[in-house]
Amino acid sequence: KQGITRHAVDPASRFRLVGRRVELVPELGESGGVEWGRLLDALLEPCEPLVVALRKLGEVDGAAKDLEQILSLEPRHQLARLDLAMIRATERKDPAGALPELEALAAELPDEAKVRLALGMALNELGRFAEAVRLYARACEEQGPHNVGVLMALESDLAHAFLKAGEPVKALAATRRAAALHEAKGLAWLDGMDPLVLWWRHAQA
Numbered sequence: 001k002q003g004i005t006r007h008a009v010d011p012a013s014r015f016r017l018v019g020r021r022v023e024l025v026p027e028l029g030e031s032g033g034v035e036w037g038r039l040l041d042a043l044l045e046p047c048e049p050l051v052v053a054l055r056k057l058g059e060v061d062g063a064a065k066d067l068e069q070i071l072s073l074e075p076r077h078q079l080a081r082l083d084l085a086m087i088r089a090t091e092r093k094d095p096a097g098a099l100p101e102l103e104a105l106a107a108e109l110p111d112e113a114k115v116r117l118a119l120g121m122a123l124n125e126l127g128r129f130a131e132a133v134r135l136y137a138r139a140c141e142e143q144g145p146h147n148v149g150v151l152m153a154l155e156s157d158l159a160h161a162f163l164k165a166g167e168p169v170k171a172l173a174a175t176r177r178a179a180a181l182h183e184a185k186g187l188a189w190l191d192g193m194d195p196l197v198l199w200w201r202h203a204q205a
Helices: 002-009 009-025 033-044 045-056 060-073 078-089 095-108 113-125 129-143 148-164 169-185 194-205
Strands: none
Touching: 045 060, 060 078, 078 095, 078 113, 095 113, 113 129, 113 148, 129 148, 148 169, 148 194, 169 194
16 A cells, blocks of 8 residues: 555656556557457556545546546446546536446446446446436446445445435345444455444444
């Protein structure tokens, strides 16, 4: 984490890491095909923690610039598209502008929980609570026990959507399921979930 933070707060260091990886790809061959996609993912995967760190540090413009740099190389790169849409929906307070990209990604990646979490958040921000409830309820059902941390995040966001929709009893049922799962895991901080958010949603319900 210290290494990520150092890169994140030092623009020269950050752009050496992201920029050099972007420069490497054209040197290694023409774009297109499965091998190109694998190569691109391998080169750009380490950039993701930097983008996350930048957002947490409030360096939104730096994160967006890194993502735009990636997309200039490969406009179809789904992870970069998702992160950029999330920045637009949250930090830049433009969920309506981010919604078309999030909907497109949801169609391309129907099983990706991170996309559904982001899309549900945008729907909530736009006041489309019933749609958010349906999205999260379906996502919880499909997620099942495959990744308990992600399931807890989906359940807590489902509760938030239920509260917004004026259904506190259903919201409480969702947070109780999530809280029971968390207690069963020894209150551990699992990948895909934030305990603070989960228990705050439970308190609200």
